[in-house]
Amino acid sequence: QKEVEQNSGPLSVPEGAIASLNCTYSDRGSQSFFWYRQYSGKSPELIMSIYSNGDKEDGRFTAQLNKASQYVSLLIRDSQPSDSATYLCAVNPPGSSNTGKLIFGQGTTLQVKP
Amino acid sequence: DGGITQSPKYLFRKEGQNVTLSCEQNLNHDAMYWYRQDPGQGLRLIYYSQIVNDFQKGDIAEGYSVSREKKESFPLTVTSAQKNPTAFYLCASSPGGQETQYFGPGTRLLVL
Numbered sequence: 652q653k654e655v656e657q658n659s660g661p662l663s664v665p666e667g668a669i670a671s672l673n674c675t676y677s678d679r680g681s682q683s684f685f686w687y688r689q690y691s692g693k694s695p696e697l698i699m700s701i702y703s704n705g706d707k708e709d710g711r712f713t714a715q716l717n718k719a720s721q722y723v724s725l726l727i728r729d730s731q732p733s734d735s736a737t738y739l740c741a742v743n744p745p746g747s748s749n750t751g752k753l754i755f756g757q758g759t760t761l762q763v764k765p
Numbered sequence: 766d767g768g769i770t771q772s773p774k775y776l777f778r779k780e781g782q783n784v785t786l787s788c789e790q791n792l793n794h795d796a797m798y799w800y801r802q803d804p805g806q807g808l809r810l811i812y813y814s815q816i817v818n819d820f821q822k823g824d825i826a827e828g829y830s831v832s833r834e835k836k837e838s839f840p841l842t843v844t845s846a847q848k849n850p851t852a853f854y855l856c857a858s859s860p861g862g863q864e865t866q867y868f869g870p871g872t873r874l875l876v877l
Contacts, residue, residue: 683863687868694871696868750796750821751815751863751864751866752810753808755809
């Protein structure tokens with residue numbers, strides 16, 4: 652079982668719709684969770700970080716964390732063609748509080764069609 | 766401008782050759798990281814450093830070496846022992862602990 656799992660996609664949504672990206676992780680003691688966006692050929696850029704159960708909203712983006720079920724999701728409202736990218740989920744596994752070590756999922760490719 | 770720089774953008778390696786990838790940051794971050802990304806894959810940790818003159822192996826350190834002589838710099842050497850070096854190499858830094866990691870623009874390494 653992979654430590655951080657994402658559906659590779661592609662996930663295709665029409666412009667203006669809500670895109671829902673999901674991530675599950677295996678280590679129950681994981682504490683910090685991050686969503687990065689990566690355009691083709693570019694480096695990842697941070698979208699959201701979330702540390703406690705519940706929702707965290709930033710503009711059109713909402714991160715949702717459920718530690719009991721070991722999943723974290725990213726919702727993108729009013730999706731735009733410019734949101735088309737690969738979205739990487741990253742997790743700090745247990746014991747990484749001093750090292751900052753991150754485990755990445757393989758990413759989900761999102762396509763927003765005009 | 767504050768940020769992370771990587772050079773070169775593209776690097777070509779001949780068989781048996783060692784090559785060094787540069788990573789510099791002026792964010793005053795304590796921690797620095799090197800990742801490798803293969804097509805369609807997530808990032809895999811090669812080496813990381815929490816403080817000057819100290820570094821630890823990540824999940825795929827074989828065939829790579831690093832140094833951390835200055836806080837701002839964390840160069841990665843891809844040695845001839847790395848038999849499949851073609852990949853996108855990403856350097857990141859963070860203030861430390863579980864703080865957010867920020868990435869440089871990356872270096873794409875190709876084998877001739």
